[in-house]
Amino acid sequence: TGTMEIGPEGHLYIGGCDTTRLAATYGTPLFVYDELLLRQTIRRFHNAFQSTGAPYRVAYAGKAFCSIAMCQLVAEEGCNLDVVSGGELYTALTAGLDPALIHLHGNNKTAEELEYAVTSGIGAVIVDNFIELEMLQEVAARHQRTVDILLRVAPGVEAHTHEYISTGQQDSKFGFDMELGQAEEALRRVQSSASLHCIGLHAHIGSQIFDTQGFTAAITRMVGLYERALALGLSLSVLNIGGGYGIRYTDEDDPEPIERQIHEIVGTMRDVFTTRGLAVPEIWVEPGRSIAGPAGTTLYRIGTQKRIPGVRNYVAIDGGMTDNPRYALYGAKYEALLANRAAEEPSGVWTVAGKCCESGDVVIRDAMLPEAAYGDILAVLSTGAYNYSMASHYNRLPKPAVVFVRDGEARVVVARETWADVVRMDRPLRG
Numbered sequence: 001t002g003t004m005e006i007g008p009e010g011h012l013y014i015g016g017c018d019t020t021r022l023a024a025t026y027g028t029p030l031f032v033y034d035e036l037l038l039r040q041t042i043r044r045f046h047n048a049f050q051s052t053g054a055p056y057r058v059a060y061a062g063k064a065f066c067s068i069a070m071c072q073l074v075a076e077e078g079c080n081l082d083v084v085s086g087g088e089l090y091t092a093l094t095a096g097l098d099p100a101l102i103h104l105h106g107n108n109k110t111a112e113e114l115e116y117a118v119t120s121g122i123g124a125v126i127v128d129n130f131i132e133l134e135m136l137q138e139v140a141a142r143h144q145r146t147v148d149i150l151l152r153v154a155p156g157v158e159a160h161t162h163e164y165i166s167t168g169q170q171d172s173k174f175g176f177d178m179e180l181g182q183a184e185e186a187l188r189r190v191q192s193s194a195s196l197h198c199i200g201l202h203a204h205i206g207s208q209i210f211d212t213q214g215f216t217a218a219i220t221r222m223v224g225l226y227e228r229a230l231a232l233g234l235s236l237s238v239l240n241i242g243g244g245y246g247i248r249y250t251d252e253d254d255p256e257p258i259e260r261q262i263h264e265i266v267g268t269m270r271d272v273f274t275t276r277g278l279a280v281p282e283i284w285v286e287p288g289r290s291i292a293g294p295a296g297t298t299l300y301r302i303g304t305q306k307r308i309p310g311v312r313n314y315v316a317i318d319g320g321m322t323d324n325p326r327y328a329l330y331g332a333k334y335e336a337l338l339a340n341r342a343a344e345e346p347s348g349v350w351t352v353a354g355k356c357c358e359s360g361d362v363v364i365r366d367a368m369l370p371e372a373a374y375g376d377i378l379a380v381l382s383t384g385a386y387n388y389s390m391a392s393h394y395n396r397l398p399k400p401a402v403v404f405v406r407d408g409e410a411r412v413v414v415a416r417e418t419w420a421d422v423v424r425m426d427r428p429l430r431g
């Protein structure tokens with residue numbers, strides 16, 4: 001995928017850069033993003049939609065990986081940006097993004113975040129619940145602004161993914177419930193609002209989804225609500241079907257290609273809307289993982305080992321759950337290889353453990369690797385989404401650096417933290 005290859009001396013190259021040199025120059029752990037692959041994936045979404053002729057918008061979900069450079073890249077590639085907090089919004093605005101291209105999400109947006117969004121002239125707010133509806137209405141009125149909103153709906157659809165990242169089912173903290181009539185009630189309240197302009201409906205059913213059935217089911221359920229909104233006199237024009245397009249972490253994963261999923265979504269939209277004699281709305285999607293995930297690789301330096309014959313062999317890296325908590329959180333699986341010996345065949349099974357003080361600090365449970373030695377560089381693949389963005393300072397580990405690579409050049413887009421950064425916000429007991 002992308003521009004990853006085995007180059008001279010059996011080293012792993014990404015974007016024309018020797019990863020062992022990247023590790024030596026910028027240190028480890030290091031997040032390496034293949035810039036061309038990021039751009040190519042975004043273009044695949046655009047091309048897939050454009051080949052259908054349907055009006056659409058792709059909003060990159062910043063939660064997967066958000067930094068100033070990443071925001072700039074997605075804007076360059078003609079994407080909108082979906083942010084979920086004041087911090088992500090601040091990042092995007094600092095990056096110089098046009099506020100009109102930004103959408104704000106979240107099930108518990110604070111008064112401060114709503115104020116910030118409205119005063120910066122954000123493109124749309126995806127309203128999650130009744131309290132937020134009232135708060136936003138008040139903020140918008142006070143600033144004499146009209147705010148475009150979408151209503152987030154829980155469509156009561158199971159996405160068949162990990163429970164923690166499944167969001168469309170009825171028992172969810174997100175959105176207006178559809179079955180109990182909450183969504184319709186929200187539409188009624190918006191209809192009488194002078195400052196809020198409801199432009200559409202939103203549903204996000206989950207993440208790391210492999211088949212399109214969930215999307216099809218959600219669209220089929222949303223069309224009824226959409227029709228009732230029109231009947232109430234609201235002038236909706238958008239159906240946002242969220243993100244969730246799955247990626248391949250290991251051979252066990254077999255996601256439908258992006259093109260297939262988009263074609264299916266567009267096809268379903270056309271079917272269900274035209275069957276009811278309705279104009280097909282603009283289709284918005286919010287991919288995060290599928291854009292950022294495959295383009296990211298984490299480089300670690302291998303340190304100590306522990307062999308327990310007949311039980312398990314451990315090899316330790318200089319990062320772990322602090323930069324990749326996904327095994328600890330979801331039992332996620334990854335593939336890895338030795339970046340400095342990339343042409344060598346795996347010879348055994350290793351558990352790749354981190355350096356944190358707990359047994360759950362594992363990045364890969366059973367990795368097939370050559371016999372690793374102290375100082376080898378381990379490359380863990382497809383770590384571009386929800387890794388750096390979920391990184392922590394546990395055990396007071398500084399956060400890694402992030403580089404974008406392209407055409408043999410590397411650029412630091414997030415600098416490595418130092419121990420001084422780790423204590424920067426601390427204040428002494430006295431004095």
Ligand code: LLP
Pocket residue numbers: 061063064082105165167204206207208242243244245286287288289290326330385386
């Ligand atoms: N839109 C909304 C409203 C979302 O909640 C999400 C993800 C997305 C879009 C983007 O979904 P994606 O295309 O990335 O699947 N930390 C978890 C994933 C949490 C996803 C949260 N919402 C993980 O590491 O798997």
